[in-house]
Amino acid sequence: MEALSPFERYQDLQRYVGWSAEDASRMLAAGPLVAGHFSTLADDFYEEIDRHPDARKVITGGQPQIVRLKRTMVRWMEELFSGEYDEQYVLRRCQIGHRHVEIGLSQVYTIAAISRLRSGLMDAVGLKWQGDSEGLLATRMSVNRLLDLDLALIEDAYQAEFHRREQSVQRLITIGQVAGGIAHELRNPLNIIKTSTYFLLNSQHAPPEKVRSHLERIDRQVNSSDAVIAGLNSFARLPVPELRRVDIRQFLKQLTETLELPQEITVQTQTTKDAGEIFGDPQQLSIVFSNLIRNACDAMPQGGRLQIAADLAKQGVEISVRDSGVGMDKEILQRVMDPLFTTKARGIGLGLSISRAIVEKHHGRLTASSETGKGTTFTVWLPEATDIPTGD
Ligand code: ADP
Ligand code: MG
DSSP, rough: OOOOOOHHHHHHHHHHOOOOOOHHHHHHHHHHGGGGGHHHHHHHHHHHHHHHHHHHTTSSSHHHHHHHHHHHHHHHHHHHHHSSSOHHHHHHHHHHHHHHHHHTOOOHHHHHHHHHHHHHHHHHHHHHHSSSOOOOOOHHHHEEEEEEEEHHHHHHHHHHHHHHHHHHHHHHHHHHHHHHHHHHHHHHHHHHHHHHHHHHHHTTOOHHHHHHHHHHHHHHHHHHHHHHHHHOOOOHHHHOOOOOOHHHHHHHHHHHSSSHHHHHEEEEEOOOGOOOOOEOOOOHHHHHHHHHHHHHHTTTTHHHHHHHEEETTTTTEEEEEOSSSOOOHHHHHHHHSTTTTTOOOOOOOOOOHOOOOHHHHOOOEEEEEEEETTTEEEEEEETTTOOOOOOO
C-alpha cells in the first residue's frame, strides 16, 4: 500500500472531524471580524514563550527573530481564515512541524500555544459578532475543528521528521562502525604488504627463496583482504549458494591448512570417517568456518585448545568449533549473531551474522553454547547430501 501524501492524509482527517465546505465559508466570513486581533495575539503568544525558559531557548536570534516569527504567525492566522485549505496550505503546516524539530522546540509548547490561540480567537470572533448565537456557535466550532486539524498536521510532520532524523543519525553511526571495522581489517594486511614490498624494493642481493617468501606473503595478505571485502559483500547481497557435494573431512582439512593460527593455540581436528558429504558451497562455507575459528582464536589471547569436530547427526552433519577461551555470559550469547554486535575494540561484528545467514541459505542451523571462563562451542548443522535442497 502506498503511503498517503500529506494532502491526502489531511483530506482523510477532514472527513474524520466532519469538516465541510460550510466550515470553510464560515471561516472566510469570520476573517474580517478577527483580523484586527492577529497582531495582539502574536504579541501575547511570544510574551508567553518568553516566560518559559525551555521554550525561550529556541529563540536564538533575539528581537529581529521574534519580529519575523510574529509576522509568520500572523500569516498563519490569516491563512486559517482564508477559506482555502489546499495542498500548499497543508505543506506549509507540515513545514512548521519540521521546523520545530530543527530548532528543538518540544511539541508541548505547540499544543499549549494552539490552546492559547484557540481561546484568543474564540473571544475575538465573539467581540464583533452581529449574527445570531447559533451562527456564532457554528463559527466557533469551525475554528475549533480547523485548529485541531492544524495541530494534527503539525504533530504528524513533527513525528515523521523526528524519526527521519533519528534514523539518519543511527545510519551514520552504523556506517561509522562498519567503516572503522573495515579500515582496521584492511590495515593489518596492507601493513604486511608494505613491509614486504619495502624489502623487495630495497634489498639488492636478496636470495631467491627470500624473495619468493615475501611474494607469497603479499599474495596471502591480498587474499585475506579480498576475503574481508567478499565477506561484507556477501552480507550486503548474499548470493544463492552454488551447492555441490562437499566431503566434510577434506573440506575441513584444507581449511585448517590454509588458516594461519597463532603458535600458542593447539588445534585438534576430529572427524569420524563417515562424517560424510553435504551439499554446500565450499567458498561460502569457508567464510563460516574461518569466522568461527578466528573468533575462537580471539577468545584465547593467551593461547589454548581449538577443537574442530565433525560428526553425523540427525539427517545431517554437525560440525563444531570449540575453544577453551574466555567464554560469554548469557546476555552476550543472546546477541552474538546480531549484525554489528561486537565486544572487541576493533571488531566489526559481522562475522557471525554473515555466518548464520550463509548457514541458513544452506538450510542448516548455527547454534552456540558457552560458559564464562571455560570456553565456547559453535555448532553448524547441515543437511546431509542425500536429499537435495531446492535452494531458494
Ligand atoms: P567480531 O568478531 O567482529 O566481534 P562476530 O560477529 O564474529 O564479530 O562476533 C561477535 C561477538 O561475539 C564478538 O565480539 C564476541 O563478543 C562474541 N564471540 C564470538 N565468538 C566467540 C567465542 N568463540 N568466544 C567468546 N566470544 C565470542
Ligand atoms: Mg568475528
